[in-house]
Amino acid sequence: MIPVFSARHVEAAVSAERAVEAVREAFVAYARGEWSMPPKVYVPAYPAGDFRAMPALGAGHALLKWVTSFPGNPARGLPTVTGLVLLSNASDGSLRAALDAGAVTALRTGAAAVLAAETLGRQDAETAAVIGAGVNGRAAAKTFLARGRSVMLWDVDEQRARAVADELGADLASSREEALAADLLVTVTPGHEILLPEGSLQPGQHVSLMGADGPGKAEIAEQASHNGELVHAVEADAITRTDVTELGSVLAGLAPGRESPDDITSFDSTGLAIQDLAIALAAMERADELDVPTLDL
Amino acid sequence: MIPVFSARHVEAAVSAERAVEAVREAFVAYARGEWSMPPKVYVPAYPAGDFRAMPALGAGHALLKWVTSFPGNPARGLPTVTGLVLLSNASDGSLRAALDAGAVTALRTGAAAVLAAETLGRQDAETAAVIGAGVNGRAAAKTFLARGRSVMLWDVDEQRARAVADELGADLASSREEALAADLLVTVTPGHEILLPEGSLQPGQHVSLMGADGPGKAEIAEQASHNGELVHAVEADAITRTDVTELGSVLAGLAPGRESPDDITSFDSTGLAIQDLAIALAAMERADELDVPTLDL
Numbered sequence: 001m002i003p004v005f006s007a008r009h010v011e012a013a014v015s016a017e018r019a020v021e022a023v024r025e026a027f028v029a030y031a032r033g034e035w036s037m038p039p040k041v042y043v044p045a046y047p048a049g050d051f052r053a054m055p056a057l058g059a060g061h062a063l064l065k066w067v068t069s070f071p072g073n074p075a076r077g078l079p080t081v082t083g084l085v086l087l088s089n090a091s092d093g094s095l096r097a098a099l100d101a102g103a104v105t106a107l108r109t110g111a112a113a114v115l116a117a118e119t120l121g122r123q124d125a126e127t128a129a130v131i132g133a134g135v136n137g138r139a140a141a142k143t144f145l146a147r148g149r150s151v152m153l154w155d156v157d158e159q160r161a162r163a164v165a166d167e168l169g170a171d172l173a174s175s176r177e178e179a180l181a182a183d184l185l186v187t188v189t190p191g192h193e194i195l196l197p198e199g200s201l202q203p204g205q206h207v208s209l210m211g212a213d214g215p216g217k218a219e220i221a222e223q224a225s226h227n228g229e230l231v232h233a234v235e236a237d238a239i240t241r242t243d244v245t246e247l248g249s250v251l252a253g254l255a256p257g258r259e260s261p262d263d264i265t266s267f268d269s270t271g272l273a274i275q276d277l278a279i280a281l282a283a284m285e286r287a288d289e290l291d292v293p294t295l296d297l
Numbered sequence: 298m299i300p301v302f303s304a305r306h307v308e309a310a311v312s313a314e315r316a317v318e319a320v321r322e323a324f325v326a327y328a329r330g331e332w333s334m335p336p337k338v339y340v341p342a343y344p345a346g347d348f349r350a351m352p353a354l355g356a357g358h359a360l361l362k363w364v365t366s367f368p369g370n371p372a373r374g375l376p377t378v379t380g381l382v383l384l385s386n387a388s389d390g391s392l393r394a395a396l397d398a399g400a401v402t403a404l405r406t407g408a409a410a411v412l413a414a415e416t417l418g419r420q421d422a423e424t425a426a427v428i429g430a431g432v433n434g435r436a437a438a439k440t441f442l443a444r445g446r447s448v449m450l451w452d453v454d455e456q457r458a459r460a461v462a463d464e465l466g467a468d469l470a471s472s473r474e475e476a477l478a479a480d481l482l483v484t485v486t487p488g489h490e491i492l493l494p495e496g497s498l499q500p501g502q503h504v505s506l507m508g509a510d511g512p513g514k515a516e517i518a519e520q521a522s523h524n525g526e527l528v529h530a531v532e533a534d535a536i537t538r539t540d541v542t543e544l545g546s547v548l549a550g551l552a553p554g555r556e557s558p559d560d561i562t563s564f565d566s567t568g569l570a571i572q573d574l575a576i577a578l579a580a581m582e583r584a585d586e587l588d589v590p591t592l593d594l
Binding site: 066073 | 301303304312335336337338339340341342345348350352354358361363367370373374375379380381383385388389391392395398435495502590593594
């Protein structure tokens with residue numbers, strides 16, 4: 001009997017607060033070499049979108065997330081991100097749980113965005129903002145709030161931003177410029193246009209770049225590649241390799257993070273299956289307690 | 298509401314006969330370039346076993362099989378092969394079905410073994426044998442019988458061979474040698490020891506090598522590689538590249554198969570996700586008609 005967590009069950013099982021802790025532990029375990037992540041496979045179904053098979057291994061479990069990125073779906077009333085997370089026991093191969101991939105992805109994306117902001121942002125950061133009020137932007141805003149921090153929301157679709165802000169009890173940014181000037185900035189946009197032109201970040205700011213995962217997409221200037229924003233920035237000499245480290249190394253104390261209050265820090269996120277594994281394991285802890293439906297295979 | 302096919306439902310939905318036709322169509326579609334198969338990913342959990350994430354794309358669908366190979370599992374009363382097959386709509390990304398991976402794997406492995414034997418074996422082949430009476434060997438024997446052909450079974454574990462033969466109405470080979478001499482031979486062994494030493498195949502025989510998928514395993518002499526049996530045979534000059542083609546090319550009429558009654562033919566199978574896709578699509582055709590349980594995500 002395998003528990004199956006629908007989106008509702010994932011949200012009931014793992015709070016935003018718990019998700020941040022789980023994702024933190026995953027980053028540290030990966031940085032220490034305890035967890036591993038074989039390369040993800042893209043299954044192209046362009047122009048509509050693509051599927052990704054994302055494996056991870058850690059804490060005695062193997063995980064596979066089968067998930068979509070279909071950017072045109074919301075216009076049809078369908079989710080961009082959908083699919084299933086499968087969690088197996090790594091010592092005997094048995095399937096242990098299935099979880100809604102959209103809910104797991106939103107939870108861990110919000111958690112990673114806020115974790116990076118808290119880790120790399122200034123200690124005395126006052127304002128936080130999320131640009132993009134879709135599923136994952138909503139999750140990032142919700143996570144800031146769960147951590148006791150007020151947050152501004154902005155979206156090209158003002159109605160959408162307002163609806164999410166009202167639902168969560170977040171603030172509505174008066175303009176994109178106000179949001180972009182926040183001390184802790186999270187961007188979760190499709191990346192069709194550059195949100196942050198060169199020189200737009202101010203000393204001391206932090207930005208978590210959570211969107212723009214796909215061919216030809218970018219949220220920040222000079223920086224566009226299939227596998228993240230950093231490659232082109234390094235190629236363009238905007239930053240050097242020594243400026244770049246992994247969030248997990250900072251969290252594990254293996255590398256420095258912010259070194260001065262005037263540093264500009266950015267977290268360039270590509271979705272990592274270790275984050276999904278962290279959420280799946282956290283959900284499993286509460287499978288019995290919650291009335292999660294089961295699958296009999 | 299997503300139909301979930303347990304092993305029982307997979308078997309009820311797709312007969313061995315239907316599986317052969319479905320797998321034939323998949324091989325042809327792949328040979329014609331209509332279906333595609335991104336590389337599978339291995340997730341190592343050695344020494345116990347490994348997980349495989351196997352994607353395929355075809356007929357408007359994307360498929361991912363998350364499946365194990367844990368060879369020591371049967372000794373613990375657990376299956377070697379277990380997991381889930383996920384079928385998604387390739388035009389909008391929506392999940393369409395989940396199916397028991399062990400049942401799908403057995404069905405398509407049996408189908409591929411017999412399809413290869415029928416395609417490459419002599420027209421006047423009389424005897425058929427299956428060596429290895431595990432889950433997939435049983436499926437191969439069942440498929441021969443479904444095609445109206447009697448079949449001999451042999452296994453190192455005679456009790457197991459007898460039980461499967463009794464269940465299916467197959468014959469029990471009097472010895473391994475008798476089985477090995479069959480006109481149409483299917484081997485489904487773990488590949489820990491060579492079953493077919495050099496020179497043991499007779500002119501006119503066909504062998505479908507269905508086991509031995511893993512590091513250091515082989516069913517036929519000189520031929521062992523992680524990705525199949527052929528690489529080393531070519532390296533050892535036992536066969537030349539021109540002797541090797543794809544079953545799909547033969548089925549599609551793009552390449553010759555057997556050219557004379559005295560040819561020795563062999564089908565070196567590694568599991569292909571296009572075969573799983575063929576079975577999943579065939580199962581879907583009967584989801585409404587059968588009372589398949591559904592999953593509400």
